[in-house]
Amino acid sequence: MTIEPLLSPCPSPPPCSNLGWLSYGALKGDGILIVVNTVGAALQTLYILAYLHYCPRKRVVLLQTATLLGVLLLGYGYFWLLVPNPEARLQQLGLFCSVFTISMYLSPLADLAKVIQTKSTQCLSYPLTIATVLTSASWCLYGFRLRDPYIMVSNFPGIVTSFIRFWLFWKYPQEQDRNYWFLQT
Known part of the structure; x- marks a missing residue:
């Protein structure tokens, strides 16, 4: 193998x-x-x-x-x-990190056309979708608690894109892989 x-x-x-x-x-x-x-x-x-x-x-x-x-x-x-001013550095770094995080959360939607065209969610990961919604919701709540818009706003797209993927899993359920065998324990 x-x-x-x-x-x-x-x-x-x-x-x-x-x-x-x-x-x-x-x-x-x-x-x-x-x-x-x-x-x-x-x-x-x-x-x-x-x-x-x-x-x-x-x-x-x-x-x-x-x-x-x-x-x-x-x-x-x-x-x-x-950027010598620490406050300006914090603001600009927060914005940079937010843009990077938002693009990371939006990247799984690149497969959206493929999922709709094939009517199959085989290219999406259900466990990763669950992890993404839990993680991004946790960070949103943490950002809300700190009143930090960079943490809060940058993680909100993770929640939205996860629910879009959940909807796709509901609309196009994954078929069981026939080549996969469970090991008997």
Whole structure:
């Protein structure tokens, strides 16, 4: 048995979102943002390393990863060197992180046309949809509690897109994979 089919066609992006929110949390002095995004960045890094280990097309993945990390470094250079005012830096970094998070939550809708055309939700993950709605709702509530519009507003699309995907799962139920066998325990 080969590992290739078990890997997704493209890896998760480098931990750019986690590192952005980690910087935002550090600048704001928010321990919860710091801890959660440190763990998230570490897990994303481990995922990328494991993916690269098994990936047959390392050159493409390395190029994508290097490009995103280059963009991340340019962003850090901008925020830490060209924006000396900490309050302005916090506002601009919050906006940057929000845009990145919103685009992350909207990305699964790229498969919307494929789902409607094929009348199949095979390309969508139900467990990931549940995790997304729970995570984005938690962060929305946390942002509301802190009265932080960057945290609150950037996570709201996660709730909306999750409910769109739930509707798609209801409208086009997934068929059981006939090639999958449960192991008897």
